[in-house]
Amino acid sequence: MVNRLKNFPHYKEVLIGAGSGLIVLVLLLGGLAFTPGTPGPSASESASPTPSESQAPMRTCSVAEEAANPSLGTLQAVVLNSETGEVLFDRGADIPAATASVLKSLTIAAALESVGPTHQISTKVFVDPANTSKISLVGGGDITLSKTAAGTESIYKGAPKLSSLVAQVRAWATSNAVTQISEINLDSTFFQGSGWESSWQRSSQVDGWISEVTALQLDGDRTIPGALTSPKTGRPVMSAGEQFKLELGDLALNASFSQGSTPTNFVEIAMVQSQPMSQWISNILLTSENLQTEALGKIAAIAAGSNGTFESLDEAYKKILAPTDLDFSGVSVRDASGLSYLNAVTPKFMAELMRKVDAEYGELGVLKTSLAVAGKTGSLASRYKGDIADAAGKIAAKSGYLEGVHTLNGIITAKDGTSLTFTIYALEDVGSDVRLAIDTLATAFYRCGNSLSNE
Incomplete structure (x- = not known):
């Protein structure tokens, strides 16, 4: 296959009351203090963390085998702890690349933060x-x-x-x-x-x-x-x-x-x-309709004061989403739908955008509730079956496809309850079962949760 992308490496009180003398005796004998709930330091001690409080989570759950699947072609991927922003997994996460239709989530975010979900045309x-x-x-x-x-x-x-x-x-x-x-x-x-x-x-x-x-x-x-x-x-x-x-x-x-x-x-x-635009967004994420997304992108850009041409989208999106403090380094937007191979966005940026979506920043909760759900709705309805069916209903994401570009970006409610955001780009010489390979890797992220290793 021709390498279409080679030019775009683009989270004390001491008990006092009746029987306090007994408590004092215990304190004297054992040097202990009691709280109504979770044990903690006494009022006279420095509140230094206990070993269990200071210990970082054990990162022992490896997805190396799934990530090495040759059907993924050139893999670029990232997983973030949605609450803390910690990078749990990184494979070329800071390299800009073509996005295919996952770019639609960026367009939708810009529209929600410019014209809002109730806007009508x-x-x-x-x-x-x-x-x-x-x-x-x-x-x-x-x-x-x-x-x-x-x-x-x-x-x-x-x-x-x-x-x-x-x-x-x-x-x-x-x-x-x-x-x-x-x-x-x-x-x-x-x-x-x-x-x-x-x-x-x-x-x-x-x-x-x-x-x-x-x-x-x-x-x-x-x-x-x-x-x-x-x-x-x-x-x-x-x-x-x-x-x-x-x-x-x-x-x-x-x-x-x-x-x-x-x-x-x-x-x-x-x-x-x-x-209303909320219904447009639902339809876009259900069908991945390109023209509706392009119209939405232009409407968002015009509302932000630009002329709405294709050339205006990049600057307009960055202006609209500036209050989010997202880092747009390496992001270059050529269209609204992701059809252009010249769109260049890092996997990490898309995962960071999903952190804002997961937190329901501004109006972005509309995007969160409209994402396709693994094994249930939209473009993911027929996926996550068989050996990876345990992730069905636990992954909400937007998928993307161009020749040589297969992508998935969204939110995982992991098996251990951790909320993760992730992006997977499978690029260039991918296998015929690339979608299954992507879904298997995303399922591995789901199973590992906050114990995910970067090995």
Whole structure:
């Protein structure tokens, strides 16, 4: 296999009362003091730690065999004690590398800390007050807006319907004696710059994994709205406009199209709203949907004051998450979804991010409760069976995959009760059973818990 990554090594009281004379006698004879609960130093002694208090946990549980599995290719991995931050296991944890879809957790964190979980995105229709035959369909970044009929769902469950927008326009037209729409402007200017990240492979579009990232489109530009990897129209803005015109029927029979910004004097006549971002996040982590993540990343960046281009994401994410005190050294973000091989993030950074998630910093508890659960939900539902089934329900994580890049990042509630955060990157020449090898290593982390050795 071609080495795609070689260029990116990127936690006293003394009992007094009736019978205290007896206690004093015991103290004199034995030099002891008593507390209501756990034994501790007497009030007259220095509170030096007992051997059991000062002793570090025994790091005797080795995962060397699991980590040496050749199916893992070039292994980069880290395990942290979530409470203390102590590094329990380290294999190239500070080397930046391509992340695949585990980068989605970073995008989600940025969105939660910028727009928040209750934020909704509006798609609107405006009219020229001086010429009511001219309207403008304005996308606000809701790529889930759906052409599906009532009672039918796209892959974006609960998405707003284009038909609702059309019904509002029709009602406005009736109320205002407007009989004909002559021009429909299509405004997708909320997202600036290119809709395609330059390092993406066009095969990702052909294979249905991503479309052009535009602020106005229907069903993520799918020709089959209910299919995750449906073919794309390749012209998302115009396709949305054409469907809008079609559904307006005779009202817009002869309407022409234009594209561009909506004049500031235009008046709003219709609006639909997306589901809250918490629902977007749930869907992203359930399906690993790339386009929805890219839209979310741009929305987060714009809310932080940037222009929302791909080039703005790196700086915007770092600005948004600066209050977390995460160390962004070596982190380079090229897109929001992890499709680019030029994303470069260290395993340790992703594990540190998961410590914030585990602690439910700010709004990050939404991310914690939305992660796939081993053997139960999302992309991990069919994994952690057989010999590693004991870890099912104990690992919550985001998985990732590109050719030569297999990743897993999340939180482990270990067998001994310790909360761990971890990242595993299996890179380059991996085996056909690489997912099982990753899951076996993560299960070994679960079994070892706070006794995990770095050998």
